Amino acid sequence: MSYKTILADEAATQALGKSLAPCLLPGLSIHLHGDLGAGKTALTRAILHAAGHQGHVKSPTYTLVEPYQVNIKQGPVTLLHFDLYRMLNPEEFLEAGFREEFNERNICIVEWPEKADGILQPPDLSIFLSIAGNGRKVELQALSDKGNECLALLRFAPNL
Numbered sequence: 001m002s003y004k005t006i007l008a009d010e011a012a013t014q015a016l017g018k019s020l021a022p023c024l025l026p027g028l029s030i031h032l033h034g035d036l037g038a039g040k041t042a043l044t045r046a047i048l049h050a051a052g053h054q055g056h057v058k059s060p061t062y063t064l065v066e067p068y069q070v071n072i073k074q075g076p077v078t079l080l081h082f083d084l085y086r087m088l089n090p091e092e093f094l095e096a097g098f099r100e101e102f103n104e105r106n107i108c109i110v111e112w113p114e115k116a117d118g119i120l121q122p123p124d125l126s127i128f129l130s131i132a133g134n135g136r137k138v139e140l141q142a143l144s145d146k147g148n149e150c151l152a153l154l155r156f157a158p159n160l
Contacts (some may be wrong), residue, residue: 017047064096065096065101
C-alpha cells in the first residue's frame, strides 16, 4: 500500500505529521528518505507534538538518537528519533547498541537509514520527501502488515 501527495508548504508537512500521529503503533519502524532540507525533521517534529510531546524537538544529528515519551491510542510509548547522517559506517549503529531499541514496545523514526544499510532492519513504513518548488512531494510506502495497518488508519487531506 502506498500514498502520494504534494505538501504545498510547511503547514501541510505539519498537518501530515498531525495526521500520522494517531496511526502510530508500538513496534513501528519508519524510515525517512530525502535530501538535506527535504522536511524529515519537520515531519518528525510534527508527529511528536501531535503525539503529546510538549517540549523542543531537536534534530539528533550529533547525538544520533533522541528518545521521547509520547501517548498513542495504545497508551504511553517511547518514540526514538534517529538521525544517522553523521555515521561513518554501518557498524557504528551496532557499536552504539541501537539494534535493541527496535522492538515491539518502541516506535523508531530513522532519518538517513541508508547510513546503516545491511544492519538496520527493514522498515514497516518508508517515507520519501523531495523538494518541489516551495513545497514537498511525499510518498508513504507500507512494507509490512504493521505499515499497512498504519497507512489504512491515515486520514489526511493536504493543503486545506
